[in-house]
Amino acid sequence: MSASFDGFSRELPRFLRLLARNNEKAWFDSHRADYDDYYVEAAKDFVAAIGPALRKGMPGYSVRISQNELALLAGIFGFTPTQLARYRNAAGDPRSGKTLRSCIEKVKSAGGPIEFGGETTKRVPKGFDPDHQNADLLRHKRIHLGSDEQLPDPLFDERAVTDCMGRFRVLRPLVQGLGRNVA
Numbered sequence: 807m808s809a810s811f812d813g814f815s816r817e818l819p820r821f822l823r824l825l826a827r828n829n830e831k832a833w834f835d836s837h838r839a840d841y842d843d844y845y846v847e848a849a850k851d852f853v854a855a856i857g858p859a860l861r862k863g864m865p866g867y868s869v870r871i872s873q874n875e876l877a878l879l880a881g882i883f884g885f886t887p888t889q890l891a892r893y894r895n896a897a898g899d900p901r902s903g904k905t906l907r908s909c910i911e912k913v914k915s916a917g918g919p920i921e922f923g924g925e926t927t928k929r930v931p932k933g934f935d936p937d938h939q940n941a942d943l944l945r946h947k948r949i950h951l952g953s954d955e956q957l958p959d960p961l962f963d964e965r966a967v968t969d970c971m972g973r974f975r976v977l978r979p980l981v982q983g984l985g986r987n988v989a
Contacts, residue, residue, distance in 0.1 A: 822873035880977035881950030909983030
């Protein structure tokens with residue numbers, strides 16, 4: 807990783823709590839400097855530090871920091887029409903569908919609070935058997951795995967990038983499976 811990152815400010819969760827309680831333009835305008843310092847500039851530095859490592863493992867990763875939680879997700883957060891067709895063909899194929907399911911199960915069995923998600927349709931898409939063994943996968947319009955957890959201490963010091971990368975490594979099988987079959 808080329809850029810260094812010393813962590814988000816320990817003031818960030820406090821600022822986000824205050825923002826949630828004072829979600830008004832006047833309050834925000836008077837605290838814009840805190841927002842820029844604690845959130846925007848720190849996020850830019852974080853992305854510059856973690857970006858080179860993540861580029862090797864696309865389709866996509868997401869980091870969300872709230873007043874109490876860190877959410878780390880990996881997957882495809884919005885299929886293009888071409889990607890959606892490839893994904894559904896892969897999920898509908900006996901061999902590649904089994905591989906996609908295996909990637910998801912591998913991540914979920916790695917431990918920790920991993921959740922499987924993404925927007926789904928009510929029915930299996932036309933052209934696929936409604937009773938298909940991967941009907942649940944075929945209904946996805948986007949797909950991701952990830953976790954929400956309390957803000958970890960390393961987020962606030964020089965371990966932030968290394969810690970997040972370790973958490974993303976757990977999600978890598980899904981990223982690799984989607985990369986092979988969709989992206």
